[in-house]
Amino acid sequence: MKRLSRLSAIAIAAMMATTAIPALTTPAEAATLSGGFDVGPGGFQGNFNPLAATAGFTWLSIYYEPLVAYDEKLQKVVGVLASSYEVSDDQKTYTFKLADAKWHDGKPFTAKDAKFTIELATNAKTGSVLAARLKPVSAVEAPDDHTLVVKLSAPSASILDTMTKVMMLPEHALASTPADQLAKSTWWSTSPIGTGPFKFTKYVTDQYVELAANIDYRGGKPALEKVINRYFADPAAAIAALRSGEIQFTYVDSNDVPTFKDDKSFKVIEGNSFVVNYLGFNHDSPIWKDVRVRQAVMYAINRDAIIKSLYAGAATPANCAYIADRLVPKDIEAYAYDPQKAKDLLKEAGWDEINGAKPITLLTYYTTPLATNVLAAVQAMLAQVGINVVPRAVDAPTYNSIVLKADADISQFQMVYAGLQNGPDAGSINPGLNEKQIPPAGPNVVRARMPDLTSALDAALAETDSSKRDARYQQVCKVMNTELPWGTLWVANRYGVVSTKVKDFVWTPAPGGGPYQANPQQWSIAE
Known part of the structure; x- marks a missing residue:
């Protein structure tokens, strides 16, 4: 059993001047964490479908969850919606034991959901960017509600890495949508449900996404009431918002880091x-x-x-x-x-x-x-x-x-x-x-x-x-x-900068933003 574990002479273009995006009209709350979670390649605007996402998993994994993910050091794979797994001697069968979890609408998460999700992810008609990586998968079985069996046509040393990117989706909410229409569905940006510590509540186009605490989360009630992901068309605008206190976290480029290094109001995260x-x-x-x-x-x-x-x-x-x-x-x-x-x-x-x-x-x-x-x-x-x-x-x-x-x-x-x-x-x-x-x-x-x-x-x-x-x-x-x-x-x-007022915050400079073990239910902000 395995435990889940300035080219001054050659720089042609000057840095573009930017202005900060206006603050949200909602009042600041001590129990609300706002951030530019997905500033950088790809951005986040409209990126709510984990099957098609190539970035933004830092955000998506706050409300969706995979069976397994990397730990925060990106050194080993640990359990999320799976409590454990074992691999057959011929390394062609992976058996996952699933945790007790519920979807945000209260329905139980079962192995049928996991089977449904993996089959969507292997089907290129869904717009899945994971289909090519999942080609070794020959069959997916759900012998009972808490057991998922993934069979491979041949051993693949990278299959578990790919599984960390497959965010579980609810069969009862998506089964009626034809595979070739799934990527165009408005469900992703209007009423998505996951199993994570925060629930999707609102998306204001090109401005922000708001999540509310999932008080029934199996990992305990989140310390925060809300998490808000602000959209910034330019990283400089995100930095301005961070300095003004409008947000408490943002991704930054390496050339922005020196301005934060000696500022005790912020912590620079590097990796x-x-x-x-x-x-x-x-x-x-x-x-x-x-x-x-x-x-x-x-x-x-x-x-x-x-x-x-x-x-x-x-x-x-x-x-x-x-x-x-x-x-x-x-x-x-x-x-x-x-x-x-x-x-x-x-x-x-x-x-x-x-x-x-x-x-x-x-x-x-x-x-x-x-x-x-x-x-x-x-x-x-x-x-x-x-x-x-x-x-x-x-x-x-x-x-x-x-x-x-x-x-x-x-x-x-x-x-x-x-x-x-x-x-x-x-x-x-x-x-x-x-x-x-x-x-x-x-x-x-x-x-x-x-x-x-x-x-x-x-x-x-x-x-x-x-x-x-x-x-x-x-x-x-x-x-x-x-x-x-x-x-x-x-x-x-890769770098991120977070306000020192934020406690127990985990952000890892992972490729595509993760997913990785971050425990967002523990994040909090000091008064």
Whole structure:
């Protein structure tokens, strides 16, 4: 039985001026915690469907809950709606024992709900972003109200990591909605119910979401009466609201941190984002076919200068998807900044004939001032060697609607600036790189078709011997470093700032916001 356990010389764009969003009209209450919980990539506006969410789980997990989640240190998986689990000897059957819990409408949570949820999550017609990750699931059974059995077609060392992202949904509320209509349902933003310590009560479009305490929560009555998630189109507005006392918590970029470091009214929370940022080459575009062109992109970008000047040193260069020593071979290419080498490679490849100075659309969903400056720096560096990229920043839904189409228009995203989870489980990158995950099958948005990479990923995912997994992922790293499906850039730290008036507050800089063990029922605010 297992226990669940300033590039001043190259910064082109100045930081955008912002103003704070007006305060809510509701009076401040000592028992109300307000925050910009999902400021950052993707934002939260309209992001209430956990099946389709790629970020915002810090917020969603306050009222929805998964069977299992990572602990707050992101080191082990612990129980949430499951009290325990066991794995069969052949590692193809996971049996979960479920806790006694109720939905916010008072109906009992049962194994049938869990079965219903997992089956929705495995069905791409629902808009589930988890379907590709759940492909190993061959059957889901609910032998009794408190037992769930998940069967796999083959062992998968990453399945439990994926299960931490599957938020349980009520069968009785959603079963009548056709799968292909589920993503468009108004239920998500009007009357969603979960099992968590707070209940959904109100959404004011593009302003805030309000939750009220679930006094019948199995983990005890929450200390707070309300939790409010404010929407900020710009992180600077969230920071202004934090300083004025309108909110008590917000996500911040690394360049905002110094202003809070010595302020005793706030606590800065720092951690590994477990997200690798990269320039993704659309491999369906002929301009990237020659690996020498992709190599030139890597040599053209002074990553160290960007990290030092724009990230204030709070990032680590990445030469594959990973930066952890145990996952990175000693002999891979470091792609040190060498613009002359980049020019030579482009000349060898015949870049003037392939594309030359024609503009290349660089699509991204990163819209913060920091991201704007990063892309301006990248644009300037690539221009110096003869590659003309034109950044286009859009919101996350628009980005997804472009890149996830089976018949996507190459001209709209010849290149992307994006990020993908590279931990806590190393297998998290598989959906973004495996050939079997090319849209619509999955989120391999760069359309990477690299047999050696797919083979390396498949072998790593199938490796259930923990003592051998690191070597498997070193091979993945080596292939990535050689074949360059992406131009990998860095893994940055992630930050949050909370008022010191808030007690027992847990926020972890987790990829996508979690989920992770946070115990929001214990959060409180000092008078």
